[in-house]
Amino acid sequence: xxxxxxxxxxxxxxxxxxxxxxxxxxxxxxxxxxxxxxxxxxxxxxxxxxxxxxxxxxxxxxxxxxxxxxxxxxxxxxxxxxxxxxxxxxxxxxxxxxxxxxxxxxxxxxxxxxxxxxxxxxxxxxxxxxxxxxxxxxxxxxxxxxxxxxxxxxxxxxxxxxxxxxxxxxxxxxxxxxxxxxxxxxxxxxxxxxxxxxxxxxxxxxxxxxxxxxxxxxxxxxxxxxxxxxxxxxxxxxxxxxxxxxxxxxxxxxxxxx
Amino acid sequence: xxxxxxxxxxxxxxxxxxxxxxxxxxxxxxxxxxxxxxxxxxxxxxxxxxxxxxxxxxxxxxxxxxxxxxxxxxxxxxxxxxxxxxxxxxxxxxxxxxxxxxxxxxxxxxxxxxxxxxxxxxxxxxxxxxxxxxxxxxxxxxxxxxxxxxxxxxxxxxxxxxxxxxxxxxxxxxxxxxxxxxxxxxxxxxxx
Numbered sequence: 001x002x003x004x005x006x007x008x009x010x011x012x013x014x015x016x017x018x019x020x021x022x023x024x025x026x027x028x029x030x031x032x033x034x035x036x037x038x039x040x041x042x043x044x045x046x047x048x049x050x051x052x053x054x055x056x057x058x059x060x061x062x063x064x065x066x067x068x069x070x071x072x073x074x075x076x077x078x079x080x081x082x083x084x085x086x087x088x089x090x091x092x093x094x095x096x097x098x099x100x101x102x103x104x105x106x107x108x109x110x111x112x113x114x115x116x117x118x119x120x121x122x123x124x125x126x127x128x129x130x131x132x133x134x135x136x137x138x139x140x141x142x143x144x145x146x147x148x149x150x151x152x153x154x155x156x157x158x159x160x161x162x163x164x165x166x167x168x169x170x171x172x173x174x175x176x177x178x179x180x181x182x183x184x185x186x187x188x189x190x191x192x193x194x195x196x197x198x199x200x201x202x203x204x205x206x207x208x209x210x211x212x213x214x215x216x217x218x219x220x221x222x223x224x225x226x227x228x229x230x231x232x233x234x235x236x237x238x239x240x241x242x243x244x245x246x247x248x249x250x251x252x253x254x255x256x257x258x
Numbered sequence: 259x260x261x262x263x264x265x266x267x268x269x270x271x272x273x274x275x276x277x278x279x280x281x282x283x284x285x286x287x288x289x290x291x292x293x294x295x296x297x298x299x300x301x302x303x304x305x306x307x308x309x310x311x312x313x314x315x316x317x318x319x320x321x322x323x324x325x326x327x328x329x330x331x332x333x334x335x336x337x338x339x340x341x342x343x344x345x346x347x348x349x350x351x352x353x354x355x356x357x358x359x360x361x362x363x364x365x366x367x368x369x370x371x372x373x374x375x376x377x378x379x380x381x382x383x384x385x386x387x388x389x390x391x392x393x394x395x396x397x398x399x400x401x402x403x404x405x406x407x408x409x410x411x412x413x414x415x416x417x418x419x420x421x422x423x424x425x426x427x428x429x430x431x432x433x434x435x436x437x438x439x440x441x442x443x444x445x446x447x448x449x450x
Contacts, residue, residue, distance in 0.1 A: 001388065004428040011392075011424030012334065018417025019338045022410075036293075073345075080450070148292060172408065175290045216285070220298035224365065227305040238314070 019141070037176075038079045039202040040148035043122045048198040049148075055122055057062065058105040074134050081106075081223070082146045083124045085250050088139035094132045101127045103128045105143075106171035111160055113191065119153050120147040134183060141182040147190040149200040150175040156194035159184070165191055201249045267381035268312045271373060283405045291406045297362050301369035308373040313380050319431040325407035331425045335418065335442035339449040356447060358367030358409055363443045367397025374399055374419075375426040392423035396421070 001007070041055035058081070060074030069092035073083040084092055107122040126143065134141055145157055154172055157180035158165040166182040177191055180218045278300055286296035374395045383391035396419030400412045423444035 001427055001430070007424045007427055008349075011421045014417045014420040015334070018414040022414040174408070175408075216295040218299060220295055220302055222297060223302040224369075226303060227333055231305070231309050234309075234314070235317070238295055 005044045029197070033039075034065060037146070040146070041078055041082065041122075042148070043107045046196060046198050049201055055082055055107040057107065058085060058103075058124075060085065060103045062092070062101055062103075064092075064094050064098045064101050066093055066160055066224075067098065068092070069094060069101045070237045072101065072103055074105055076105065076107075078146075080146055080177065081144075082122065084144040085126060085142070086136070086144075087141040087182070091135050091138065091141050092128070092132045092137050096131060101128055101130065108187065111165075111187065111189075113165060116193060117165060118153075118192050118195050119159075119189050120149065120192040120196050121145050123187050123189045126185045128178055128185060134185070136183065142179050143182045143188055144173065144177060144179045145188065145190050147178065147192075151192070151194070151197050151200050153183055153193060154178075155190045156180075158189055158191040160187040160189070164190070167191060235255075262314070264381070264384070267313075268378060268385065271307060271311045271378035271381060272394075274311070274396060275304070275373060275378075275402060278303035278307065278395070279402050279405055280314075281446050285404065286315055293358050294345030294362055297366050301362075301365045304366075304369035304373045307347070309367070311377040311381060313377065316380065318376065318433060320433040324433035325437060327425055327429045327434040328353060329441060330419065330443035330444065331434060334447060335421065335438060336445045339446065340443075343449045348407055358448065364440045367440040368436050369397070370402075371432055375422055375431040375435040379423065379426055387439045388427050392420060395423050405426050416422045 005070060005102075008082040026148045039052050039061060041052045043055060044048055046054075056077040058074035058076040060070035060072050062070040064070070067085070068090045071089040072085075072087040072092065074083075074085045076083045085105050086102060093095050093136070093202045103126070105124045105126045108125045109123070110119055111123050123147065124143075143157065147155055155178065156167040157166045157178050160166075170178050180188075281303055282293075282296045282300035284296075286293035286297055291297075378396050378398070379391045382394045396416050399419030400416030400421070403411050403415045422439055425434040425438055426432060428434075
């Protein structure tokens with residue numbers, strides 16, 4: 001091929017642009033099968049949910065200088081994290097003498113929802129210490145919550161204040177992971193418009209493991225083996241035919257020489 | 259007859275790819291990309307289409323150069339994910355379930371490459387040149403992920419397709435992009 005280095009440079013540029021415009025939460029996976037999440041850990045598990053360890057608290061801290069905090073990130077320890085908070089540098093304003101700020105996103109007891117609203121995740125209380133103010137403008141601070149299931153219609157992240165839930169503009173960043181802008185601290189959860197479908201929980205008796213259907217899986221493996229076998233059989237027959245042709249050609253040459 | 263079949267190979271490859279994606283979506287249901295059953299049928303369908311549309315006169319080369327190009331290509335694909343992982347302080351995944359997951363991931367990645375950068379790339383290249391081959395296979399690669407992973411991943415996956423297509427064009431074999439794709443996916447477990 002002509003100019004291979006140019007091809008590589010152009011492809012690397014395309015890759016850089018792709019990464020630049022990709023959502024921050026895009027999976028570092030170009031295909032295969034999705035990462036197996038552990039079953040959702042509930043504070044108040046619904047009936048039929050698998051037994052799990054308790055949900056974890058996300059902790060994060062950042063240095064503060066001139067009353068502005070550096071970038072702050074907090075992820076809980078589940079696979080995938082059930083809560084994640086990202087606050088870009090300069091978005092958290094604190095008293096001038098402060099040198100560090102700590103953030104926690106802690107799972108707390110469920111809260112009542114209005115008619116037609118259902119909790120699809122634990123309730124997480126996001127707090128900072130010492131008290132700080134979130135400044136608007138520039139890169140957004142975000143909260144990412146994993147829902148217990150990937151059921152539809154798509155739910156929203158909601159903020160709890162004054163006795164009721166306020167639904168926030170929410171984007172899906174995976175089948176069951178949702179992100180919203182964080183404009184204030186307090187309590188957050190994923191809220192759906194239908195009751196949580198326990199049969200869709202990872203690890204529940206009705207769902208099996210990772211949506212696996214054993215007979216279908218084994219037949220599929222068999223089908224793949226057959227296809228790969230046909231490929232190698234075709235290659236072997238072609239090699240053999242070539243070898244026979246070469247041998248015949250050699251014999252013909254021998255006869256001519258004799 | 260063989261000439262007509264070769265001329266139809268790009269179209270047959272793309273139609274086969276669409277059928278394989280539809281099959282995966284249908285089998286996966288609410289499990290989406292986590293469905294192992296859907297993933298294995300998807301891989302089998304892709305491999306069958308690749309087998310049916312391959313150029314029977316060509317044997318793909320697998321040598322040290324292809325291996326080195328594939329590993330280098332994988333490193334490039336992993337860099338941004340590694341940076342993001344370090345910056346976000348993400349928790350390092352445990353190795354529980356990695357072996358089984360890895361087997362499925364390699365199967366799907368190699369099957370995708372066998373069709374896209376293997377038979378489809380060669381069929382388009384023979385008709386319209388290497389640039390067209392990279393373009394067609396990259397767009398197909400981006401779009402095939404949309405039904406399972408959502409539209410948000412399409413621009414990045416098209417760009418990744420361009421990178422894998424460039425590896426294929428430069429090395430002249432599907433082995434390099436297959437290795438890059440599979441290794442980058444395998445590393446994804448630790449970089450999520």
